[in-house]
Amino acid sequence: MRVRGHNGARAYSSVVSRTPAPWPPVPTELPEPHPDAPAAGTDLPPHYAFCFGCGDKQGDGLHLRAKVGGEHTIRSRFTVTEAHQGAPGLAHGGLLACAFDEALGTTVGHLLRKPAVTGKLETDFLLPVPVGTTLVIDAHLDGVAGRKVYASAEGRLGADGPVAVRARALFVVVELKHFLDNGREADLRAVAADPSLLGSRPVELNP
Numbered sequence: 749m750r751v752r753g754h755n756g757a758r759a760y761s762s763v764v765s766r767t768p769a770p771w772p773p774v775p776t777e778l779p780e781p782h783p784d785a786p787a788a789g790t791d792l793p794p795h796y797a798f799c800f801g802c803g804d805k806q807g808d809g810l811h812l813r814a815k816v817g818g819e820h821t822i823r824s825r826f827t828v829t830e831a832h833q834g835a836p837g838l839a840h841g842g843l844l845a846c847a848f849d850e851a852l853g854t855t856v857g858h859l860l861r862k863p864a865v866t867g868k869l870e871t872d873f874l875l876p877v878p879v880g881t882t883l884v885i886d887a888h889l890d891g892v893a894g895r896k897v898y899a900s901a902e903g904r905l906g907a908d909g910p911v912a913v914r915a916r917a918l919f920v921v922v923e924l925k926h927f928l929d930n931g932r933e934a935d936l937r938a939v940a941a942d943p944s945l946l947g948s949r950p951v952e953l954n955p
């Protein structure tokens with residue numbers, strides 16, 4: 749969207765501007781790591797076996813794998829397959845956004861040890877990502893303001909390659925009730941019957 753400033757000069761809304769808005773957009777605090785947060789170097793299990801981002805039981809999913817980097821960072825990887833194409837031989841942008849949603853959500857969930865959902869997700873696609881590429885995503889917890897959690901990430905074409913995608917997101921901390929009230933009953937029952945479907949959430953689900 750193009751808008752005009754008070755002086756008549758052309759200005760662009762943040763939707764199309766390449767000049768990043770201040771981030772985080774509100775004053776935040778960076779919390780101490782949660783005492784139960786996994787240590788640096790820990791390989792994280794998929795959080796849900798049927799998750800499109802990380803689940804083992806989701807055939808054409810992204811199968812993202814994550815490892816804790818430091819107090820406020822997690823590194824994730826996924827390899828683009830033929831099932832992830834948008835244009836011939838190139839990753840679909842929406843699937844890349846999904847990978848960042850997963851990588852950022854994993855960072856928030858594991859480092860804060862609180863359930864949170866994506867409220868807003870913004871992506872900058874800087875380079876095409878070919879099929880066969882392993883995208884290496886470094887995600888950072890940037891700050892917390894009440895229930896709002898801000899996180900950002902950059903994804904490289906291989907560990908030492910150029911940055912192809914950047915993302916910034918707002919997650920909102922929710923009660924577990926959010927999932928119980930809104931999830932499909934059959935899926936909640938399946939999880940209650942087989943808690944191993946949830947990789948890292950030691951809670952009882954008894955719908």
Ligand SMILES: CCCCCCCC/C=C\CCCCCCCC(=O)SCCNC(=O)CCNC(=O)[C@H](O)C(C)(C)COP(=O)(O)OP(=O)(O)OC[C@H]1O[C@@H](n2cnc3c(N)ncnc32)[C@H](O)[C@@H]1OP(=O)(O)O
Binds near residue numbers: 857858862894951
């Ligand atoms: C014991 C636990 C242990 C944990 C262990 C962790 C291991 C797990 C590891 C891994 C985790 C998973 C990784 C998965 C990653 C993928 C995640 C997804 O894709 S989630 C699916 C997509 N997202 C949705 O479906 C949300 C749908 N939206 C909603 O349900 C609501 O809108 C919700 C909850 C986001 C907010 O609703 P309200 O009624 O609760 O709260 P309101 O007051 O509206 O918002 C709270 C604050 O946030 C701001 N806000 C909300 N949405 C906003 C937006 N889009 N833009 C800007 N601000 C927003 C509001 O302005 C408000 O701010 P003010 O407190 O007033 O300052």
